[in-house]
Amino acid sequence: MRKLAIGAAAVLAATLVTVPPAEAAPDLASLVTLKDVRKHLQSLQTISDYNGGSRAVETPGYEISVKYVVSQLKKAGFTPTVQPFSYTSVEERTPTVLARTAPGQATYKLGTDFTLSGETGNGDVNTSVTAVDVPAPGQVGDAGCEAADFAGFPQGNIALIQRGTCSFEQKFNNAKAAGASAVLFYNRPDEPGLLNPLLNGKRDVPVAFATRELGGELAKLAQAGGLKLRLKVDLAEVTKKSTNVIAETRWGRSDNVVVVGAHLDGVHEGPGINDNGTGSAAILAAAQKIHKLGKKQIRNKVRFAWWGAEEEGLRGSTAYVAGLSAEERAKIALNLNFDMLGSINGIRGIYDGDDSSGQNPTVPPVGSGAIEKTFADYYAKRKLPTIETEFSGRSDYGPFIEVGIPAGGLFSGAEVIKTPEQAKLFGGTAGQPYDPCYHQACDTIKNIDWKLLDTHADGVAFATQAFAKSTLPVNGETRRARSLRGPAMQYKGDRAVY
Template sequence: MAHFNSRNPCLHSIAPPRRARWPLSLLAAAALLSACGGEDNPAATAGSHASVGQALAPATPMSGTLPPEKDTPDAVPASQPPAIDCDAQANDTDERLLECVTLAGVRAHQTELMNIAKAHRGTRLAGTRGHLASLRYVQKVLTDAGYRVKVQRFQFPVPRVEASSLRMAGQVAGEEIPHLVLDYSGSAALTAGVTPTAGPRGCAAPDYAGFPHGQIALVRRGGCELTDKVLAAVAAGAVGMVIHNDDDGPLSGQLTVQAPLDVPVVLVSKTVGEQLLQRPLLGAPLQLQTQTSRSLGTSYNLIAESTGGDPSYVTMAGAHLDSVRAGAGINDNGSGVAALLETARQMARVAPKNRLRFAFWGAEEQGLIGSTHYVRTLPAAERAKLGLYLNFDMIGSPNHVFELYGGDGSAGEQAVSSPLLSAKIVDVFERFYADRGFASRRVSSGARSDHKPFADIGVPFGGIFTGAEQIKTAEEAKTWGGTAGEPYDACYHRACDTLDNVNEEALDVNADLVAHTLLFYAMQRLAP
């Protein structure tokens, strides 16, 4: 998930999180995990997908008959409200649904995703067994809830790093500079001078003003997606890139499939970056060599649909299920997944006017591959039934802001789609925050999350976001709390994106927003 650019906010305070008032039915996650066992090897998964495909065959469509209601409980004194039974009642009002979509329920799903990652080398990367176990978990939850569940298989490029070298020209092999070749880096062997960017982050063309053609760009991490830095540098004439950390954290990160095949890109520590910026080394020739390749692997989307509702008008919502290689991805995007999954579970007994469709995308981190495959393979007649798409990606960042975007132009020129209708979706988000005393702001989402393929075919869309690598300003800290001068999510695309990497107050608010918006558009259609 990419971070978005910001606009000016207004003031608010954070409400305390709601807690569960009833026990959450625990799902058999351990059995799901054991079914996935074995070693994670992204390069090897492509050759072992026959059995996986059988194991993830589309679930048998569920009947339209829901399980019977539980017996009416014994009468309670008139002074006491009746007990809430979320697993039996139809949560068809805002009050009922928001009582049942609890922080505890959402966190329980995040805990299962964390346990899955722990059992599979710390990752839920697309093409690994960690992602497959995540898929099976979501499949069971939604099948048990009574949805029609299907799994869509697709192929995507799996990156491999075969060899690399980074040293100052003239140094011997033993004097290698420690580095990490980023996934989807290109291959090349070159010797060229090193030139830092003119701008602070190297995210856009102005940051490369006066950049000499044929040099290796030295760029500080942060401010935008790593792939965006590479594309901007190549457009300015760079032949390679060295990105240095902006903190003392470990080396981790990845590009997407959009990165050029012939441009080597490596990541170095903050200390090495500072050394390269020193005057005797600045501009000195650097030897950079990477040998990489890409082969086809397999991943999956999971699509769940209600049995009721008008099939000619589909209200669709999605969240990407995969993580990056470096970590479990509990905020990116276990937060969006958990909120959407718990909302779907609690809406299982609702009789919607519109058909509901929930999507859990694969290979988003590689470049929106799963959602793009879904949209491209959707027949024209089915595309015409899509009334709107809601995107939930990173909604519990630890040093959060409340941001919203849509096809009304607030998402930027790259993702304008049915602007009048999209504006209505964003208005629903904005009113939700305002009615609860929270500030929010519209931001440019660009093309870096799963709303983009839907925007490309004209589907109205909207989404929310709580921030990634960008630095929180003092004004933002006054508005949303948190720490100025620190990233919204310092663990973005890193191993520390665990259960501890979530702001529970922000996640609780946004889980309510997910539930409120889905129920609203389950019962209403967008109209000009």
């Protein structure tokens, strides 16, 4: 009996040894390689090279970029849809002018020193400037927020107002009531760059926005007395057309959709390889491999989207969201957005979905914080540093959060200057922009930090797989009416949204 028992045990042990181990679930972050992403970026660069050096909307470079994405999706088994849309834009009939006519003379550059509000009126104003309630040096202040700030304002002068505390709309209305012939906002001292002052509808006087550097210089001159500016705006409305590319997985719940998007267009000045070839290439690589996860891993339908005319003011994503019925919107669980992932002096930024920094101009929809945490936990596990980046609505997630759909994503940085603390975390050069070629001709395939892009592409794939399987932390995986998602996007202060 003892010999028999020993023999049986040996047979059992042998049987256990020969049982093959259970296969691990496929990992999309491992399936999507930097080589895949690089191949798509090289293709977009070639398309640009042979088509005028640009992939902007209404150019051959953009149209062929659309055909390339469609072709790649079809090879991966998708049935993509090319969704046309049209929008109203403005073009200069004659050149825009902002110039100092006294004391001395100076001419300022559109797009560098100043920009126009999307709701600006036309006009040609050459007159004195009044700086309104100028805050103390280095302070944000609340210039122009009260009607009393305009006490004694000279009728017909240009109002020069620093951004801060209250909305651009409120500041503008106070200036117009005081008789301003034009309004020139300028950025607050703690933030660089240019914004689009958000106003509610077209105005009948010119409205522009200057950098903090130019605004501070003009404010000193205005306080000293004798400052005169010429602000000339002569725009005409035109109708433009573009397209989005949409493709979704064959598996997954159609009432709990994960929208994964990136804008495909660039600016006219260059090929737009970092902005936003990187985001477009990363989600294309993820789309090509996602069906390898199998039906069990794709429980929620994933809808990939390549947006058109983002650089024209989020036109493609706006048209898409506006074209959805309330029922269709309610079926979207969340939006992931990837816009600039390989900035050569960049950061590993995660949209601040829980507003823990307190710097967001909007109140993020409920569930956005869970998306942020999903990215943060993933990179923390890999011991890769991250920082929160402003959830401003500046990219194509904006139209989604505006109607209460949770959103999140990654961002490697644009024109903002890298701090010494960030240089310690991510390497690179402090005091220089994240992307020194932002919106320029040098935004080519040479303008990429491949190591940073590789880790961002991993994050794209990881989050896509995680939410394809479950959106429990974001929305409880329950289908709900739009009214149950909470209010539409709320704005805090006057932080503008493109």
